[in-house]
Amino acid sequence: MGTTDEHTLPFVRELNELRRGRGLDAADLHLRIGPCLRAACAITEADQPAAARHKLVLRLTELCGRLPADLRLAALAALGLHEEAAGEFLDRRISWLATVLDRDPRTARRRIDLAFRRLDELLGAPASRGDRHPLAGxxxxxxxxxxxxxxxxxxxxxxxxxxxxxxxxxxxxxxxxxxxxxxxxxxxxxxxxxxxxxxxxxxxxxxxxxxxxxxxxxxxxxxxxxxxxxxxxxxxxxxxxxxxxxxxxxxxxxxxxxxxxxxxxxxxxxxxxxxxxxxxxxxxxxxxxxxxxxxxxxxxxxxxxxxxxxxxxxxxxxxx
Missing domain, CATH: 2.60.40 (Immunoglobulin-like)
Structure with a gap:
């Protein structure tokens, strides 16, 4: 019986690339979005950087909301989406997560890895329908x-x-x-x-x-x-x-x-x-x-x- 290597999971591989540096706050985010995430978030070649970021953030935020509380926190911190850890570099975000979870940084990293594997499963499912209300915001x-x-x-x-x-x-x-x-x-x-x-x-x-x-x-x-x-x-x-x-x-x-x-x-x-x-x-x-x-x-x-x-x-x- 074999085990699943997270590096063989396409979304995990691309999420790991995105979490580097400032995560989704990175200035070059649009250049680092992989092909699988582009497809899952309906990002096209015609999308400007701001539009690509908008689609990616909303899709990942929605899916993080479906995770258990500890994994949701881990994913949001790793990607730089949590308001208390936004703008920080990855090591500082992991330290913040470890403090909140009352665990050591190695455990916090494992929690992030597990959260990303769960996101890999969710990203493979069809996206939710968009908001049709003219006052969307x-x-x-x-x-x-x-x-x-x-x-x-x-x-x-x-x-x-x-x-x-x-x-x-x-x-x-x-x-x-x-x-x-x-x-x-x-x-x-x-x-x-x-x-x-x-x-x-x-x-x-x-x-x-x-x-x-x-x-x-x-x-x-x-x-x-x-x-x-x-x-x-x-x-x-x-x-x-x-x-x-x-x-x-x-x-x-x-x-x-x-x-x-x-x-x-x-x-x-x-x-x-x-x-x-x-x-x-x-x-x-x-x-x-x-x-x-x-x-x-x-x-x-x-x-x-x-x-x-x-x-x-x-x-x-x-x-x-």
Missing amino acids: WYVESMKAMLRLDHDPPSLQEERRIVAETDELDELILPFSVPAGPGSGPGPGITADALFGGEVVETRPVSASHAQFVLRLPSPLRLGQRHEYGIRFTPQRTELRPYYVMTPLRRCEEFTVRVRFDRAAPPSRVWRLNGVPGRVVDDGVDSGDALTVNRVGEVGLEFHDLHQGLSYGLQWSFGD
């Missing part, structure tokens, strides 16, 4: 939402991990909708306050149902850098539509939601909405994918690889 790697309907007024807490798709990303525009009913006021009546990871600096009413919030980040993000933030939305209306959905306009890889109902007046039916057009939500038709409210009044769901423009979440009804 960041995408959502994961989002967690908690909707509280067991107190008045209701509240929604969102925590997101995003990835910058451009350099110097310093603010995010966050849309939020509360469908208006008859006699509703001219604005959506939503307040938002940042829990961590930024501050809300502007509210932009768009319509009776829709508003945008501008979240200023603590510091500008680099291309491929991750950032986490939390925000609480509080609609001022007492009557809300019986559903909660996320309709991603940007790329979103993972979405989890938990709704806590009032246990004194729980819904009679709850059903899953798994990638449906907005009109289906408005019509309130039971999808047939029934959900059970647990004994503390909660329902939890998880979705992956969401399609832009479709709605994901849950809907409910009271009475018969």
Whole structure:
């Protein structure tokens, strides 16, 4: 029975070439991207150096996000993608990694080798579809939402991990909708306050149902850098539509939601909405994918690889 020599793995060989010096911060990066990585990242001969770097960083950042935490850290540090180790030479990045992992540098190097072997497997798979939203500049790697309907007024807490798709990303525009009913006021009546990871600096009413919030980040993000933030939305209306959905306009890889109902007046039916057009939500038709409210009044769901423009979440009804 034989063993696999990492030097025979094409992506490992090319990743080892890229990690030299300043890694992906190297001025001559475009000249050091091997043919396998060019193909995996859709880099063409017509791409300028900045475009080649952009494609490479986003693809590798995405795939590093699929690794276990220690291997993700190792790969990001080795390639110079981790914000705390960016710009440093390889030996210093390895020393930083060893300190964070509380291991010696030899162990840190072995962790990098293992991470690169895992990346070799992932790079051989088809790339994710691109972001089709005209305001591309960041995408959502994961989002967690908690909707509280067991107190008045209701509240929604969102925590997101995003990835910058451009350099110097310093603010995010966050849309939020509360469908208006008859006699509703001219604005959506939503307040938002940042829990961590930024501050809300502007509210932009768009319509009776829709508003945008501008979240200023603590510091500008680099291309491929991750950032986490939390925000609480509080609609001022007492009557809300019986559903909660996320309709991603940007790329979103993972979405989890938990709704806590009032246990004194729980819904009679709850059903899953798994990638449906907005009109289906408005019509309130039971999808047939029934959900059970647990004994503390909660329902939890998880979705992956969401399609832009479709709605994901849950809907409910009271009475018969």
